[in-house]
């Protein structure tokens with residue numbers, strides 16, 4: 001009993017309240033008055049998911065038909081009835097050479113998902129075998145002062161996800177390290193605020209692509225001597241610069257709008273600047289700072305895909321781009337898989353920030 | 369100015385009702401406050417003179433908007449003076465400082481700190497040379513005095529309004545100010561809680577005998593707590609309209625005050641002033 005209460009609290013705290021009613025369903029603890037609630041929180045969302053998949057299925061089916069009809073028509077016009085019949089049979093047989101290439105159906109996407117996982121398992125096994133095989137050799141090479149031999153095979157889809165997460169966290173940390181201190185300084189001094197205002201207003205709306213190009217220009221020159229791959233550096237810096245603005249603006253706003261009563265208390269007690277900032281100003285602006293960080297993380301994740309694609313930096317963005325270029329028969333389905341993975345990870349990152357925000361914030365009203 | 373001043377110790381008073389300077393804690397001389405507004409300057413206070421003795425408890429009443437908060441925040445040093453001056457023990461004030469503690473109308477606690485941390489914020493500042501334990505003891509002593517011995521480590525945001533204002537009282541007394549300034553500190557509380565807090569306030573004050581200046585809009589509260597009730601005229605250009613000595617013995621109980629023969633006379637005096 002006690003355990004279920006705490007679980008309910010935790011899920012609610014994380015903004016995942018619907019999970020606890022789902023749990024109640026399985027433990028059979030549903031009261032009559034909970035019924036409507038259950039209907040609203042579980043049945044309706046579930047129904048909407050099914051409806052979505054249904055519409056998707058029908059949509060992809062009709063797109064498939066349009067493209068098939070077009071191909072047959074074209075064969076008829078160009079090469080006559082025999083070729084058209086051959087085309088019809090070829091499409092019906094599902095042969096790769098003539099298969100209509102359009103929005104994949106939910107089942108195709110699910111199959112691709114499974115094949116991507118299989119692929120990952122094969123690659124991991126391969127990698128493990130490689131490491132085992134080279135372990136002894138590497139030990140010897142290191143002892144001789146040579147570089148170890150590393151696995152250079154193709155990264156799996158799961159590897160790409162982790163690369164993307166790594167890039168987004170590096171970018172997020174960069175944004176945090178720049179925007180929070182800068183925001184504090186700007187918020188504390190009206191002079192700095194007015195002198196930085198134009199800067200913020202002009203650079204905030206700049207598109208990720210342009211940030212990428214700017215960072216590329218600078219980093220390329222700075223790393224001109226090094227022959228290492230700079231794509232990771234370029235992409236995480238670009239992500240950080242694109243996404244830091246929300247944190248900068250929110251931090252400055254939080255710091256400059258501390259409740260006048262608190263400032264008066266600090267004045268009456270004659271708190272020094274250090275005490276005033278760390279005991280009064282910062283704690284009271286923490287909720288706003290975290291709102292900014294939450295926006296920053298979601299923006300970072302959103303622009304990451306585009307930037308990886310531009311920077312040719314390994315990750316989900318590059319995965320999507322390569323599948324699109326590749327044009328294999330399941331490429332479209334793989335792109336849709338990536339789309340869902342990107343969406344779900346974005347959602348989880350948002351929940352993570354919300355949880356931290358609820359945890360640090362002093363007024364326990366739910367932040368959204 | 370129909371100032372009636374009866375001095376209990378029978379020290380001779382100067383002609384215009386001033387106290388001997390050795391007894392004066394707080395002295396407001398020809399105080400003036402002007403707020404610039406879009407429609408021109410607004411003179412809130414002008415030629416306001418008030419002397420408050422050491423260890424005296426003075427309450428201030430006046431109509432809403434007459435400038436009571438303005439005057440108190442000027443004494444606290446939080447609001448610049450437009451003319452005249454304010455001195456504490458003969459020295460002109462320059463800005464705010466812990467010699468003048470303030471209890472605001474809103475409890476103004478840092479909601480992210482515990483009750484104890486809120487009190488310590490001031491104590492640490494005022495007693496920097498004391499050991500950590502000594503400072504803790506001071507803070508805990510005053511929290512006990514206001515009846516919060518079980519809530520040292522509760523976050524301020526988890527306390528009720530009344531409890532928060534108790535912490536506010538503890539915080540103000542713990543820094544041992546020369547003057548305690550209170551701006552309608554119980555105005556937002558229900559009458560039951562207000563009574564409780566008045567008792568707590570007067571109990572600590574009886575012990576510490578800090579000079580106290582308290583704004584209130586509650587006539588009964590003004591009489592129950594004060595040695596003198598100061599009445600302010602309505603603005604603009606508000607000044608001191610009248611001063612009423614309250615000659616009840618201390619320590620007082622609510623019952624003895626209510627049953628005292630002079631109580632209704634005092635009450636009528638104040639209400640007559642406010643209604644004219």
Ligand SMILES: Nc1ncnc2c1ncn2[C@@H]1O[C@H](COP(=O)(O)OP(=O)(O)O)[C@@H](O)[C@H]1O
Pocket residue numbers: 403404405410412430431432433434435436437438439603
């Ligand atoms: N910062 C300000 N700027 C302009 N006018 C003000 C300001 N603060 C208060 N006033 C005006 O001064 C008058 C006195 O205010 P206040 O001291 O708060 O009155 P009280 O506390 O007696 O109700 C009011 O008319 C109010 O509108």
Ligand SMILES: [Mg+2]
Pocket residue numbers: 436437438
């Ligand atoms: Mg007021």
